[in-house]
Amino acid sequence: MDAHLDLLSSLSRKTGSRIVLVVMDGVGDIPVEELEGRTVLEAADTPHLDRLAARSALGLLDPVMPGVTPGSGPGHTALFGHEQTTHLVGRGVLEGLGIGFEFTDIDVAARFNFATLDAQGNVTDRRAGRIDSESATALCARLQEAIPSVGGAEVIVRPVKEHRGVVVFRAEGLGANLPDTDPQVTGVPPLAPHALDQASQATAAAAAEFVERAGELLRGEDRANTLLLRGFARYDPLPSFGDVFKLSAVAIAVYPMYRGLASLAGMQIVDAGSSLLDQVEALRGAWEGHDFFFLHVKKTDSHGEDGNWKAKLEVIEEVDRVLVPALLDMGPDVLVFTGDHSTPCALESHSWHPVPVLLSASTVRRHGAGGFGERACATGSLGRFRGKYLMPMMMGYAGKLLKFGA
Amino acid sequence: MDAHLDLLSSLSRKTGSRIVLVVMDGVGDIPVEELEGRTVLEAADTPHLDRLAARSALGLLDPVMPGVTPGSGPGHTALFGHEQTTHLVGRGVLEGLGIGFEFTDIDVAARFNFATLDAQGNVTDRRAGRIDSESATALCARLQEAIPSVGGAEVIVRPVKEHRGVVVFRAEGLGANLPDTDPQVTGVPPLAPHALDQASQATAAAAAEFVERAGELLRGEDRANTLLLRGFARYDPLPSFGDVFKLSAVAIAVYPMYRGLASLAGMQIVDAGSSLLDQVEALRGAWEGHDFFFLHVKKTDSHGEDGNWKAKLEVIEEVDRVLVPALLDMGPDVLVFTGDHSTPCALESHSWHPVPVLLSASTVRRHGAGGFGERACATGSLGRFRGKYLMPMMMGYAGKLLKFGA
Numbered sequence: 165m166d167a168h169l170d171l172l173s174s175l176s177r178k179t180g181s182r183i184v185l186v187v188m189d190g191v192g193d194i195p196v197e198e199l200e201g202r203t204v205l206e207a208a209d210t211p212h213l214d215r216l217a218a219r220s221a222l223g224l225l226d227p228v229m230p231g232v233t234p235g236s237g238p239g240h241t242a243l244f245g246h247e248q249t250t251h252l253v254g255r256g257v258l259e260g261l262g263i264g265f266e267f268t269d270i271d272v273a274a275r276f277n278f279a280t281l282d283a284q285g286n287v288t289d290r291r292a293g294r295i296d297s298e299s300a301t302a303l304c305a306r307l308q309e310a311i312p313s314v315g316g317a318e319v320i321v322r323p324v325k326e327h328r329g330v331v332v333f334r335a336e337g338l339g340a341n342l343p344d345t346d347p348q349v350t351g352v353p354p355l356a357p358h359a360l361d362q363a364s365q366a367t368a369a370a371a372a373e374f375v376e377r378a379g380e381l382l383r384g385e386d387r388a389n390t391l392l393l394r395g396f397a398r399y400d401p402l403p404s405f406g407d408v409f410k411l412s413a414v415a416i417a418v419y420p421m422y423r424g425l426a427s428l429a430g431m432q433i434v435d436a437g438s439s440l441l442d443q444v445e446a447l448r449g450a451w452e453g454h455d456f457f458f459l460h461v462k463k464t465d466s467h468g469e470d471g472n473w474k475a476k477l478e479v480i481e482e483v484d485r486v487l488v489p490a491l492l493d494m495g496p497d498v499l500v501f502t503g504d505h506s507t508p509c510a511l512e513s514h515s516w517h518p519v520p521v522l523l524s525a526s527t528v529r530r531h532g533a534g535g536f537g538e539r540a541c542a543t544g545s546l547g548r549f550r551g552k553y554l555m556p557m558m559m560g561y562a563g564k565l566l567k568f569g570a
Numbered sequence: 571m572d573a574h575l576d577l578l579s580s581l582s583r584k585t586g587s588r589i590v591l592v593v594m595d596g597v598g599d600i601p602v603e604e605l606e607g608r609t610v611l612e613a614a615d616t617p618h619l620d621r622l623a624a625r626s627a628l629g630l631l632d633p634v635m636p637g638v639t640p641g642s643g644p645g646h647t648a649l650f651g652h653e654q655t656t657h658l659v660g661r662g663v664l665e666g667l668g669i670g671f672e673f674t675d676i677d678v679a680a681r682f683n684f685a686t687l688d689a690q691g692n693v694t695d696r697r698a699g700r701i702d703s704e705s706a707t708a709l710c711a712r713l714q715e716a717i718p719s720v721g722g723a724e725v726i727v728r729p730v731k732e733h734r735g736v737v738v739f740r741a742e743g744l745g746a747n748l749p750d751t752d753p754q755v756t757g758v759p760p761l762a763p764h765a766l767d768q769a770s771q772a773t774a775a776a777a778a779e780f781v782e783r784a785g786e787l788l789r790g791e792d793r794a795n796t797l798l799l800r801g802f803a804r805y806d807p808l809p810s811f812g813d814v815f816k817l818s819a820v821a822i823a824v825y826p827m828y829r830g831l832a833s834l835a836g837m838q839i840v841d842a843g844s845s846l847l848d849q850v851e852a853l854r855g856a857w858e859g860h861d862f863f864f865l866h867v868k869k870t871d872s873h874g875e876d877g878n879w880k881a882k883l884e885v886i887e888e889v890d891r892v893l894v895p896a897l898l899d900m901g902p903d904v905l906v907f908t909g910d911h912s913t914p915c916a917l918e919s920h921s922w923h924p925v926p927v928l929l930s931a932s933t934v935r936r937h938g939a940g941g942f943g944e945r946a947c948a949t950g951s952l953g954r955f956r957g958k959y960l961m962p963m964m965m966g967y968a969g970k971l972l973k974f975g976a
Binding site for chain 2: 168171172175527528529530531543544545546547548549553555556557558559560561565566567568569570
């Protein structure tokens, strides 16, 4: 644990109060021309959120730091209380979490691309002509069957989408300090796996053997006749919610990556179904016996990435209609609506813009905001703060932090 | 010094400008029902502060971090420029400061409770029936006379209030890494003092001898027949105001603990009398020859702790009437009104809510705030910031910090 978590761990105590954190993925936005300069969140018809905002505290959070655009990993681990610069979830692991792969503590994961080599062994296509998912899935099954292990390490091969997959090496003592074997350009051979430290030498040997045997197996393929490995990463669980915050936390997320990130942070994962209504029911079912609830709404981000402001607006309105009254009815002591980053429709991507936060608790300073939106949050009583401070704020308002010093 | 103070120390320069820091202890609050949702500070009739606010910069500060409730020690050392996680004033020392004990640099202090043991040596009452202050004072005098030293360490015993006291061990090289001897429950014997590191072994031996001889002396007492020790702490002065900020600082505080905290930070202590008017006169008397003035107002906190919003409001109105015009009349270059933490009347305790700040200087960005209160501060031009940044801000506005880098 770093100093930030050490301090919080020393102050955290178990109480009967409950915290509900609703993450509307990518909810933050910038003005949309068709909405007369309002953002999607500002323009959405959200009577329940508006009433709640009037008696809540609003603010803006920077998941990592002002100006920095977070990926889903850093966005979420910041909301879970972690300093970003000390604990970044590696890309190989994140890709595995995204397909619901269940890691163990000794795993090293890498992403891979199926790719094309010419007769001289030079890369001619780094994505094997973007072969379709079905073909890639069949190739992965063949690789898995032919290569169950390399050296002393178990090998697990999983398809992701099109030419992309994940390979996991499972053995005690594997390091993950290896650069990519993807040369990033065509006309040259793939790089050989090589270790940047002592602990990663066994991993480099395992990866080299895996790539060589995969190459033999794929020799007859037109396009997908080799693998390029990227983003080697150890599965490195975060200090757990139970240890740091004395919380019994549960995640209600539909998409595998967010279940995986929550699991990495020490939360229990429950079946969340597929709709917001399912998620409400899952949360209700977990109410007894837990005191922290992370509810993840994916589609605000997906529609932002598509630049579809109408669809994003409809998701927000559905959150307002379905989630807000049901959650208020359960009576959490602290209820927060926020995002893990902004995904402005106009940019069709994650962005660095700070993220709106609504924090509802009996002891907040209310400013009587007219609604929940970027403008109201910029002048809210919570001000602007780093993502890692959301956890202590929720803990404080829930009465779960002891006084620091006498 | 940590990196924060190192940087400030390298930039600080001596000038003729003067800074006045008024700390209204626990001034921050949350909406009070009887005040129609306004806070005490918002509702108080404060024409001088309101006029000052209109031409000042406002903001909110978090003494330690968002969500964390500071004790008086961390609250003040943050205002004096110190990073909280690196320099926590120990409880034994803070208790000693609270009764005006003058520490030396080699002292180790512990709080103690008079307690009751049964014939088998088990604790039956951890507070000796909360014996009255007069009886405890007499017992302390007997202990002091009978036990002037243990091993090579001088012993100083002081009563605090009722069953509580402070013992100081004074000798070169004493560590303070010892857990409490208070077992926290009855029906078991007190814990023996034991050292958690090499440097604390002499302290453990001294504490063991002290407790044993005290037990012999108190054997005939009905209730107060032993001592339980808690909160061992070294007296560990902060890097001084003179060294870090090139300031000649003076503290005008009525209550011993705040004089002690100021002394710990290297300020000179002057007689502050007992009223706000006395404090103004003391400040005026120290004006020549000093350039930093810490003026502490206690009763905003005391009344907050009692849940007495009317009395808290009256103290704020007295500050407005008595302090503000007199201080403005002296013409400080920088004048700040803030608190060391919030003490909401509705909670009757310190809290984690950020603290209002008013900073008056000729070069501030004025927002024409209508008054000094939590709402105005949340949208003020200073934003929300960590307590340790108040010192550099005051120094900057006072023209006492050199440009950093070329």
